[in-house]
Amino acid sequence: MTNKEIRTRIAPSPTGDPHIGTAYISIFNLAFARQNGGKFIIRIEDTDRERYIEGTDKIIIENLNWLGIEADESPEIGGQYAPYVQSKRLHIYKEYIKKLLDNESAYYCFCTKERLEGLRNTQIHSHTQPKYDKKCLSLTKEEVEINIKEGKEYVIRLNVKPGIDIKFNDLIRGEVSINTDSIDDQVLIKNDGFPTYHFASIVDDHLMKITHVIRGEEWISSTPKHILLYKAFGWEVPSFAHTSLLRNKDRSKISKRKNNTSILWYKEQGYLPEAIINFLILLGWSNPSGEEIISTHEFIKKFSFDRMTKSGPIFDIDKLNWINGVYIRKKSIDELKKLVKPYLKYDIKPSKLDKILKITQERIKKLNEINDLISFFVEDIFPPSELLHEKYDKETTDKILKFALKTLKDNGINKDSELKLKEHALQEKYNVGDFFMVIRIATCGRKVSPPLIDTLDILGIEEVEKRIQNSIGR
RNA sequence: GGCCUCGUCGUCUAGUGGUCUAGGACACCAGGUUUUCAUCCUGGUAAUCGCGGGUUCGAAUCCCACCGAGGUCACCA
Numbered sequence: 001m002t003n004k005e006i007r008t009r010i011a012p013s014p015t016g017d018p019h020i021g022t023a024y025i026s027i028f029n030l031a032f033a034r035q036n037g038g039k040f041i042i043r044i045e046d047t048d049r050e051r052y053i054e055g056t057d058k059i060i061i062e063n064l065n066w067l068g069i070e071a072d073e074s075p076e077i078g079g080q081y082a083p084y085v086q087s088k089r090l091h092i093y094k095e096y097i098k099k100l101l102d103n104e105s106a107y108y109c110f111c112t113k114e115r116l117e118g119l120r121n122t123q124i125h126s127h128t129q130p131k132y133d134k135k136c137l138s139l140t141k142e143e144v145e146i147n148i149k150e151g152k153e154y155v156i157r158l159n160v161k162p163g164i165d166i167k168f169n170d171l172i173r174g175e176v177s178i179n180t181d182s183i184d185d186q187v188l189i190k191n192d193g194f195p196t197y198h199f200a201s202i203v204d205d206h207l208m209k210i211t212h213v214i215r216g217e218e219w220i221s222s223t224p225k226h227i228l229l230y231k232a233f234g235w236e237v238p239s240f241a242h243t244s245l246l247r248n249k250d251r252s253k254i255s256k257r258k259n260n261t262s263i264l265w266y267k268e269q270g271y272l273p274e275a276i277i278n279f280l281i282l283l284g285w286s287n288p289s290g291e292e293i294i295s296t297h298e299f300i301k302k303f304s305f306d307r308m309t310k311s312g313p314i315f316d317i318d319k320l321n322w323i324n325g326v327y328i329r330k331k332s333i334d335e336l337k338k339l340v341k342p343y344l345k346y347d348i349k350p351s352k353l354d355k356i357l358k359i360t361q362e363r364i365k366k367l368n369e370i371n372d373l374i375s376f377f378v379e380d381i382f383p384p385s386e387l388l389h390e391k392y393d394k395e396t397t398d399k400i401l402k403f404a405l406k407t408l409k410d411n412g413i414n415k416d417s418e419l420k421l422k423e424h425a426l427q428e429k430y431n432v433g434d435f436f437m438v439i440r441i442a443t444c445g446r447k448v449s450p451p452l453i454d455t456l457d458i459l460g461i462e463e464v465e466k467r468i469q470n471s472i473g474r
Numbered sequence: 475g476g477c478c479u480c481g482u483c484g485u486c487u488a489g490u491g492g493u494c495u496a497g498g499a500c501a502c503c504a505g506g507u508u509u510u511c512a513u514c515c516u517g518g519u520a521a522u523c524g525c526g527g528g529u530u531c532g533a534a535u536c537c538c539a540c541c542g543a544g545g546u547c548a549c550c551a
Contacts, residue, residue, distance in 0.1 A: 012551090013551050113549080129475080129547060153549095177478090178478065179477080187549050190549040196550085216545095218551090221479090222546075242479085290498055310481095313487090422509075448511040451508085451510090
């Protein structure tokens with residue numbers, strides 16, 4: 001007995017920016033396939049030529065790769081069931097729709113959009129479910145042929161028989177049962193000759209030997225249509241798992257208007273791929289150990305459907321920020337230097353940058369904060385007068401600064417000077433914190449900085465002297 | 475509106491009949507470390523487990539009804 005190879009897939013459509021929800025679904029598909037020594041496939045579903053945006057398919061795959069989501073088979077790397085782009089598989093769908101027409105699971109429909117519109121409106125007004133009324137099902141073969149000869153536009157619909165309960169065992173939700181009364185005669189082939197998602201994905205999933213369809217909850221109600229299609233072909237039905245949907249703060253399905261849904265945005269902000277993935281994992285699955293920081297590698301080992309969450313989690317960026325900080329703090333200085341480079345707008349000598357990063361690392365939550373965090377190391381500073389004199393009057397401020405400068409020049413920038421300054425502050429009955437704050441503002445131009453002596457050391461005595469002199473007498 | 479899914483601290487969740495006066499994480503607050511911020515450590519606020527019935531000696535956990543939220547009802551995916 002040979003175990004069937006587990007094969008999962010994601011099927012993004014190239015209609016815009018790479019979506020965070022695609023990454024969310026991907027990570028579970030990938031984990032399940034890898035855990036079982038199976039294959040994870042990316043297939044591009046570009047059957048909607050109206051919403052198609054050229055080039056976005058490449059960008060989607062590129063950004064999934066950036067997140068560490070790499071397929072075993074895809075348009076880019078190919079595979080034994082290529083092509084992995086639906087617009088290149090039109091001849092296949094054409095061939096397969098014939099079978100459905102032949103065994104009367106599908107039928108031609110010549111109804112105009114106007115008629116369908118009117119039908120729907122009356123149904124909505126009478127509070128019944130909008131559904132096609134099967135008018136064209138009664139057309140004879142001859143009538144169909146005549147219509148086609150006359151060049152009438154048509155679609156091909158699935159013939160759904162009413163009154164049947166379609167049941168499937170969802171790997172996440174358990175048994176789901178939906179009656180065919182609530183299912184429309186789905187269009188399979190559009191009047192432009194392109195298949196709809198419902199038809200193309202079933203044909204492709206079968207041909208590509210997909211064993212487990214792991215997708216978002218929004219697909220639950222169309223799953224019976226898909227099962228009907230498999231049955232109409234006489235094909236084996238794959239297993240289904242419907243994950244919860246990422247939500248906005250108001251609990252609606254995550255959307256561009258209310259959230260940053262583009263992976264591009266997260267990249268620009270300086271979120272680390274492993275942090276994003278870790279966060280997404282947490283939103284859909286719970287670790288039996290309770291630990292929340294988990295690598296993709298470990299997740300693949302521990303994944304199971306019974307720990308997938310059923311309710312739709314709100315995408316809480318606060319938690320992502322925390323996770324990102326955790327991952328940034330774990331990096332070595334060399335790694336951090338590489339990570340920060342694309343965000344850094346200053347040209348800083350590597351040895352100096354090393355020192356800066358060493359004392360800045362634990363303060364970075366997102367990589368794009370780096371410039372704000374370290375600007376005063378490289379840019380000239382102009383501490384506002386009111387900030388400079390926030391703690392003491394001008395005379396006292398100058399006194400403190402003069403003493404600080406002398407101490408640092410005489411002893412160098414080191415622990416010894418720091419101690420001397422502190423002793424002096426104590427002796428003169430200054431508040432130690434306030435005393436150092438004056439020096440910080442004069443040298444850093446701000447109230448927040450890494451530890452002062454380390455900071456001044458990086459600036460160097462010359463620059464420190466210049467900055468303090470500039471603040472004296474103001 | 476029909477159908478489907480879901481419902482534990484503000485948020486993400488643990489929990490599968492007794493060890494739950496409900497545990498953890500983020501956020502928030504306080505204290506400690508510290509010359510600021512951050513990190514780190516300690517502690518705290520916060521869910522009568524959507525509501526109401528029932529089953530049971532005992533229910534967050536089982537059952538029913540209700541309510542709420544979401545999804546879906548396209549020649550979009």
